[in-house]
Amino acid sequence: MTPPPCPDQALLVQAELDGELSVAGSAALQVHLEGCAGCRALQAGLLGLSARVRLAGPRHAAPDRLRAMLAARAVPPPRVTGRLMRRPALAFGAGAALAALVALALLPGPVAPLEDQAVAGHIRALQPGHLTDVPSSDRHTVRPWFDGRIDYAPPVRDFAGAGFPLVGGRLDYLGGRPVAALVYRRDRHLIDLYVWPAEGETTPAARARNGYAVVTWRDAGMAFLAVSDLEAAQLLEFARLWRSGP
Amino acid sequence: MDRDGAAFARLALPHLDAAYNLARWLLRDPVAAEDVVQDAMLRALTYFASFRGANPRAWLLQIVRNAAHDRLAAAARAREVPLVMHDDEDETAVNEPADPADDPETALSRRQDRAALAAALAALPVELRECLVLRELEEMSYRDIAEVTGVPVGTVMSRLWRARRALLCRGEAQA
Incomplete structure (x- = not known):
């Protein structure tokens, strides 16, 4: 059972997700979140809700x-x-x-089942309580969590300084096998980054799948697949950060 | 007037979708929304010459929002509040990606989840609903939402929180 969030922090957690908190305010909140499971759960809940509202509440276009x-x-x-x-x-x-x-x-390429599965997994994870198995912005907490759960060690990086903070990780399924899913966000937009071992090296390529941007690349013995409702350009920026190292 | 018209077309018309979306969520009726937006936009065109602000979108949405509230108040007086949503129920299904892992039953239940959330959003009190729609669907800042809705930024924050808490609690009750 998750403890309740702190009453005096709720508006701050919300303001941070809405991009309305100063850098100093965000840093202070981050310190609080590290030590408070209740507020971390609230943050994950608000992130999922925000994405589901945008999914459920269509933006009506004028006739x-x-x-x-x-x-x-x-x-x-x-x-x-x-x-x-x-x-x-x-x-x-x-x-x-x-x-x-x-x-x-952004041409929808030839139907790639893996990408469909990734988008579906991304949407599934928006349901309350499904976003992360290990909610933490600390990569030293997230990385070891995968030990014993999958047969490889996914690289975990944090790009909070560049506006893509780590939210946590979870175990997901792609192509019939368990894979590591790392969860990041840009303001309120969630990014799921699926990582699994694969040969070869390719540069990030963006595709649109059902209104979501999907970016894939291969590097250093791993395949990467990022899904988000961000604009493709921003997701490509995220991919470039990953490739340029920690 | 010609020059004002051109400026209006350049600065205000690009926000027509935002204006219509707001009216649609406030009035919950496509016919009433189109009617209100048409009136509000024509009024905005008339007054555009005197607009000196830096934010035409907030200015425009404020006019539309006030017109929508006037319509709601008039409808309440006439006891004609549109209770039936004319929305096509299947509209939310357009963005539904195929999930190979889903059996038809799971896919159906997820579509129902989505419809239920849209209904819960539509059922929020209007002052909470307008804040959430402006924030989540129009991605406006607290300051701009405050300008559109005519309340202080602190009130916007607490209304957003109440709206989100209501939707979150609903999700927990279901789970």
Whole structure:
């Protein structure tokens, strides 16, 4: 049974997740969290809830007819000269080219069951109490926890200084085998990083799967698969931090 | 006016989705939301010339939020509060990724979880719901939420906490 969170810390735990705490405030809270299982459980609960709310509460888009009507009212169809015509067309062309580039970079690749499983595992872990088996921002606590639970020692790093603090670890299943899942976060966005032994070396590549970004790479005898609802660029930044060492 | 219109199209129209999303969650009705947003946006267009602030999104959402509250108050007076959600129940299923590990029963129960959470969010008191929607779905800062809802930052913090605690307790009761 987890102890209850401290009443005087709840708003601070929340503010830290919302990115509203100063650096000094965050550091002080971190010290408290290390010694308080109740507040750590609250933090994990709020993280999962935040992700589930974003999943369950769809962000409704405005109807197209409303957008068209307002645009027409704001800017009545102008008397255009040939020269004026060209500029928006050019801008549109550039925008379309950019969109095509982004689409290329995020093209849903050939269906990779492993990535689907990873996304599903990520969503499963958002349920209350499933996020971490070992909730700790201390890599010296997280790493030994995997001893005896899996037959390899996953590398564990913390990037709190770069805005990707370690939240903990858990045992998950990918491709029919138990693998280490390391949990990180960027503000309120959770990142699951699955790590298992594999040969070869590849540079991080991003893919979109069902609205989630998935980044995979191989390095130093391990395969890495990161899943998050972060933007792909931020998840790639996370991958680059990992590869550039502790 | 032409120049104001162009500025409005450039600075305010990009926030139309945010405006509609807020109205939709406050009114819980797509027809009423579209109606309120249309009125509020046209009013915003009229007054845009006098807008001098640095944050057009907060300014716009404040207008929409107040219009939505006016509509709710009028509906309450007329005892016409829309109790039935017109939302398509299956809308939340769009983002459902296939989980090879799931049997159909587990997949169904997860969809139900999600629908239940959306319903719990929709059932929160309106002053808690608007804070949570602005924070989680629009990713606004406490200060901007305070501006939109017209309360101090401290009140925003405690409302967010009450909203989240209510949803968390609901989850525990289920587990």
